[in-house]
Amino acid sequence: MKPALAFILLVSFIETWKLVSVEAKVFVVLMEDDPVVMMSLRNDENIAIYKERMTREHDVFLESLLEKGSYVKLYSYTHLLNGFAIYVTDKKVLHVLESAEKVRLIHEDTKLQKLTTHTPELLGITTGVWPALGGAMLAGEGVVIGFIDTGINPFHPSFTNEASSATGSAGEQFPPSACNGKIVGAQYFARAAIAAGEFNSTRDYASPFDADGHGRQVPSSTAAGNHGIPVMANNFNYGYASGMAPGAQISVYKALYPFGGYMSDVVAAVDQAVEDGVDVLSLSIGPASVPSGPSAFLNVLELELLFATKAGVLVVQAAGNGGPSSSSILSFSPWITSVAASITDRRYNNSIRLGDGQSLIGTGLAPPTIGGVFFPVAAAADVCQRNITAGLVESCQDADPFIRSLVRGKLIICTYTFDFESEAATIATVADTISKIGAAGFILTMDPDIGSEQIKGATVTLQVPGVILNNMESSSALWEYYNSNTMRSRSGIAIGFRATARILDGREATYTGSAPVVASYSSRGPDVNNALLETADVLKPTIMAPGSSIWAAWSPNSEGDQYIKGQNFALLSGTSMATPHIAGIAALIKQKHPDWSPAAITSAMMTTANFTATPGVPILAQQKNKLSPATPI
Template identity: 70%
Template sequence: MAFCTFILLFSFITIWDFLPLNAKVFIVLMDEEPVTSLKLERSYDRNETDAIVYKERISGGHDRFLESLLHGHSYTKLYSYTHLLSGFAIHIESEEAVSTLQNAKGVRIIHEDIKMEKLTMHTPEFLGIPVGVWPTLGGAEFSGEGVVIGFIDTGINPEHPSFASHSFRGNQSISKFKGKCTTGNRFPSTACNSKIVGAQYFARAAIAYGDFNSTRDYASPFDADGHGSHTASTAAGNHRVPVIVSGFNYGYASGMAPGARIAVYKALYTFGGYMADVVAAVDQAVEDGVDIISLSVGPSAVPSGPAAFLNALEMELLFATKAGVLVVQAAGNSGPSSSSILSFSPWITSIAASITDRKYNNTIKLANGHSFSGIGLAPPTLGRVYYPLAAAADVCHRNVSTGIFSLESCQYPELFIPALVRGKLIICTYSFDFENDDATIATVADNIKKIEAAGFILRMDPDQDFSPNKFKDMALDVPGIILNNMQSSMDLLEYYNSHTIKSRAGQAVVFHARARILDGRRAIYHGQAPVVASYSSRGPDVNNALLQTADVLKPNIMAPGSSIWAAWSPSSEGDPNLKGRNFALLSGTSMATPHIAGVAALIKQRHPKWSPAAITSAMMTSAEVTDHSGSPILAQDYSDSPILEHVLVHATPFDFGAGFINPARAIDPGLIFNAHFQEYVQFLCAVPGVDDDYVRRVTGYGCPTENQGWCSDLNTPSITISNLVGSRKVIRRVRNVSSANETYTVTVKEPSGVKVSVSPQVFKIRGLASRELKIVLKATNSTRAYSFGAMVLQGNNNHIIRIPIAVYVSTSL
């Protein structure tokens, strides 16, 4: 068996050959074929008798299998997986039961369940969609029509205007979609409409672990967190919904594909979720007939086992792809560390996050002429008047048992002396309590209103060095500013102390320090965008928990993910600072992912027969590697400076994949790189440390008998080689998706230490025809590091196809 080679970066995780004894939930895959393997019509009605009978047979077979092996009191079957995989999720009470299942005939493999984490509206304009895409699809309201996006997330707020019933033309039917609407707490039968076409929830694993609270989490598709509503509206929310927060209009929100339908599969909650529930949600979504799955969720760490590509969720998503469903997943929020990616497999489209050209700044001006910048979307103090400053500790009752930190954090209105705080700007202090949510900025703002103060300043504490940057997108309804710079915080305090007179007992008696807060709700636009966000997880991709790097480019593509306005759930239990809000401004790869899901819906509408790989190829090969000013895209990286939060460096494919999404070009890419199920199986057969038997046990399919080749042979719109020794030949097949003939000229920007030759260098390809390219990469210098380049195909019909190259040269011959 040939291998796709790898570099060992570092190792600190032990891979066990046995399952942990304290594990409670397992996912068991069985030998029996799932429903999708039925030799029926390529597309069948979910209610067709053969399919229903077979599904019941599989589920009943799981019950009988378990009854024959285990004592009834020792387990609870949570789910039967029947559509894409044949298997079940089981809550096991005894070690003996685990051992019995491991040795039972008919069991392919057992996976331990793992915890999952939740990983937006100026962005349609930033992406050029209103001018470059929507007009070609019949206008904004009809863009995405006929496409159903399934969201595996925290549910949806059906009362939000972003999801109000939509008027569709009806010329692009979704009759193949067979999902249902599950009613329950805060989710009546009227919650589903022409926009929300299906809604279900999955919580059996969460219940088994004791994490699910029906009062807090809602036993229904209702979104008790807000995250799911945010992602759904980003991808497919209605067009031009006013974003009004605390009485201020921040603009209008639109999904990327306002005409697409939404199907909700709630499997995440305020605490996150579990793989067993997520796999059940994916299985149901594909059975229902969704076209795209948006997954703003991922594992909390690289799964154990011989390969990250072979855990139960990755396999479920492989078979979803086989069924023709595009899977879009967040790359993770662990950047800018190398190999922090949490979306691994080549059949998944993994999304990096960028900042956009819009940001919000706030400013406080002191009476001495100095000013400090900060964060917080807050209204200004009234007029151009300078208001007295008062430190919270100086205007609170001292004869109480409350500690100094509680006084300074402004969490308790009863501690303030009314006569001393009324009409002043109160200086509060950011402490550890804010980090663990024992203190909230929403509480500070509420208290400022209660005590009739003019506003507040939240400063950093030099003795604790916690940064309040997680609140940079916080919208406030009182004048306020959050100083996220230590020097500014210290300078403010120095100014205050030098202008405040205190008694011999240390009590402040005269407040001469004065300031006013400007309007922080007005957006500022700048040209240096997009930029890779610091938190966006980076490549290289890894084969396993040992972080051995893989011949797979991850992330695949980048989209806006920072400071994204989108729908929220006012009763949110996920973030106390957003309680009562109908919209939220959030950042993360979770926010970038639905941008790509929405763009994919636009492509699917234009090209309904394209495979998932073809849609991903169109987005990747047309992506931008320069920002709006024409300069190379930069990335936020770690900073050693105590003043700078981050520095900007040149971005690489391990930061942004193929580049930043260009929807107008992706609709008409010229050429595409396609890949199918059997090619993904061949890829798995070439993964180091994975033998043929393991691939068969996990996928149900064996490896081909002929030479396996390399993982880099997979026909992707990128070339990644994690260990180049001497030279390697790579074959890529392209297909002309235009009906017109076109001649392409190939140019190559070679990675450092690598000579790249391509044959042919000039070729003509007929409309709808295919062509093979032979690429030879020869090591000329042992760099012992990754270097990057690109292969560009320039067509005479103005199509430009760009293929990123990433190579680690180990040895040159």
Template identity: 60%
Template sequence: MKKSKFCNRAYLTCGIPRSVSFPSIAIYKAIYSFGGYMSDVVAAVDKAVEDGVDILSLSIGPSAVPTGPAAFLNILEMELLFAVKAGVLVVQAVGNGGPTPSSVLSFSPWITSVAASTTDRKYNNSIVFGNGQVFTGTALSLPTQEGLFLPLAAAEDVCNWNETCILARNCQRPEPFNRSLIRGKLIVCTFSDFIFSPTSVDSIVSTAQKIGAAGFVVIMARGRSSEFLNETTSTLNLPLPGIVLSSREASEAFWDYYDSHTLRTKNEVVVNFGACARILDGRHAVYTGKGPSVASYSSRGPDVNNALMQTADVLKPNILAPGTSIWSAWSPTSQSDQYNIGQDFAILSGTSMATPHVAGVAALIKQKHRHWSPAMITSALMTSAMLTDRSGELLSAQVRDGLIPATPFDYGAGFINPSHALNPGLVFDAKFRQYIQFLCVVPGVDDESVQRAVGIGCPTVRSDWCSDLNTASITVSNLVGSRQVIRKVTSVGSTEERYQVVVREPAGVAVTVNPQAFTIQPDSSMILKIMLEGREIANDYTFGELVFNGDKNHVVKVPLAIFVSSTL
């Protein structure tokens, strides 16, 4: 098989074998630090299903997703579809390509795709300049010697003076530097755009160690600063003093201080490095009490494109869970992170860290409701999710310039709520044949392709739209005039309950639900007809919500994401 790179952490975890009454975990190694082979991943999934697991937790994904209808028919998606057919819930990291739109790597409707949020755990470090100014940054690092201020040297001022000096500013390679000039100093590395990442820090650390720097400071280039850098840099466990400063205030203050204390010749050659600083200990957590935001790195919807260059009628991601600054078990023999070699635990960030949170909650649901299908568990997770934090503030999303109001393409149905997910009231179920029907109506997918991929032909009577798949969300990527969407809810409550449907309409869309009120018995189902009517073309998705309020205190929420292409 062709070697395929996978995003996130290099392991595949499967949990809760069906043969036991208590949760247990089975781990199948399929990926290495360099990536892996699709055949190994497929073999691992096959073995996990054969062993009787209930939940597949996949902190892996393809390095890129193909556009077009073939995306849903590739070998990994088909393997996971057959795992779902066997009763296994698949929970997969949505990817770390955010905040770019349509960057999701987990996109099929039979998979529960997990976005990552920030947490209130922060590892803030501080730097003290020689003039007494103190600024807060990020990175888990050792401090410089207590009370000792070290000279600061901008990377371009300690390189070998030739054409490589401009390239030296980001400190990604040791070759351009004059080691006699930098030895014992704090090297100052700059970035002029939003290309900063943990890989960048790895290169800076390697460069600093090779050229003899005492530590490093990362700051935005002169005149270009951001209030925000990728959250995954905040948990890097550094082997030498280092700090990342991302605020505009810190950037401007640093350059004013550095330039005023650095003596240069007429040719701009530095003859005296007068600016100095010391870095404090950044290894102590601070708990802010702030609610979660969608992390900048978390991949965003909408979903993949079909043959007509419309995004699929599938809401991705599905759910949001903690993914930043997560303490995780770590193999001491792992070579994938040079700073954690020999460690049993590591602090990590990414959608890979959010995924096990959701898999764990799903395992608790499965333990309580042994006969629930994967779709029912996903529905319970989604319809019970939270859109506000404990203070009542709506969820926000990190972007390159700060925070903005979040949408379902950032967080799916919302932030995971474990206790409510155990008792959702109503669920939306879907079986293997419904997923086949979905594939058969994806624009550009023909019956023969479906037959080849799954071994089953398309039904004679089929749905009209992908949006008719019975999921706990409604997404329409191309609303022309009006469309009726069908949903079937099943009561999982213990007593008869009456529900009233409240509609929060997306901008430019009229929404009616029939019936708008209904009484339902335990284990009974109800067909709902949702009419969507485009009233105004917005040239983008607009978002709304259906809320089912039960008289036994169940609240069931269904997100709406609609793109109006034309009105009646």
């Protein structure tokens, strides 16, 4: 049968079903076996055979479980996912699939409104600037932004281009064709790192390819990433991404590695960038502390950046993440545009509904529990082997202590302990543990001794249902409900679990429309002149841009951040996220006014930026446990 005819018949069949039952729904079912991309298949023929086998296995699986006529298989997913989409009219079908072996996840298909990653719209670029420059695809055209960082993944959709302009350095994971018209230059600098013995050839790649956990292709995508790229993370579409100047070109200078970098390598990179003729230079990097010597302005890197500015290159640098302490700025010189970070009006909230009707608010970019039903709740310590100390299992970092027969199908209460603060434990590992033990999801509660100002890894995207109750009030309410509904023996062993709950979908963003607020981590002025922290007569930071919870391109090969390993996009925060916003906007101004100097471009941004939230109402700044009116520093 011809594909077009088959599709027409399938649509006709489904439409007929719709007339019969309004309960008909589509579900996506993911299986436990690996898809094609996870397999080491050497040629196209082997790939085709494997995909055909997976499709056949899906058909046999469904035929063995479900009555003929009770479902229609719409798709078999074989390349990126191992699973299928199934159209059903009977709720019994869902119950059968939920209890079937080898089913990893069932997710009800939903209609979602597709959004951009928001900051271009938030800054007024989409309606005011892009149309004036010929549209998004041309915004920034003819302008080259240089990035000194940990490299780039040229295969990411944010940087792909059908054109070819092979001027980059070939090397590991980076063929000459990677310089494709979007990426017009790419080189790496590692001589100082090699000399110091810190360059690891098995990990760091002797090429411009980004293998660092900080995924510093992040700045590249935020400033000049392609327009309208689907933001896929853990098999969910969070919207469509765009750089500030999607039409701009990128030149990459890799001088940093997982361990950091050396100033001499960075200076060499700046030198090459200016020689190559970049228009804007973005540095989401800075020194670890104020350089020693008579003046912070006179170290080699600062002078190199001065010369870059004199050559007509606008240098944009992150202010640092040492806030809210005063004089924590790490971008000192007056010739550098130093960027502070704000939070935006986008929120990713999640909640859990308890069996007694309570609704507790938290966070967690995670799918909901299946089917809208309530699942039994069990504390980690109550469903583990008795010879294991409770404190060792409450963080849910290891699957081995859990008793599989007790945890299967339950929501497990874990605790955010001091191990998370020291990064010995992670939320990503919690999710991995829950997946391994076959639980329905997890609830992460706060340890009373820690508090809840900053939850490390709270914005990691998850594949299993989960919610982080990031305040003591919600955590206490859950424990009170759980303890009052758990039956125990005289020795204190849990023998009955009557507490129930369901987790809602935490992946849908809400937009409050509120004004930006200076992020607590964003470094403050006043600027300093030397290591003695003597105040300099230079106003810093220069300008503020969105820096909190920003979607940006990530390298799936990155090893340094286990929260988001294997993902193409990540939700990140820091002044390093704010900096490329300003670099991209500077590129738009440069396109419109190619003869303007770096000082003129920075002045244009400063003098047209908002300095109040609304007329007469100051922008606020996060301080320790409070909000205060923001100041120029």
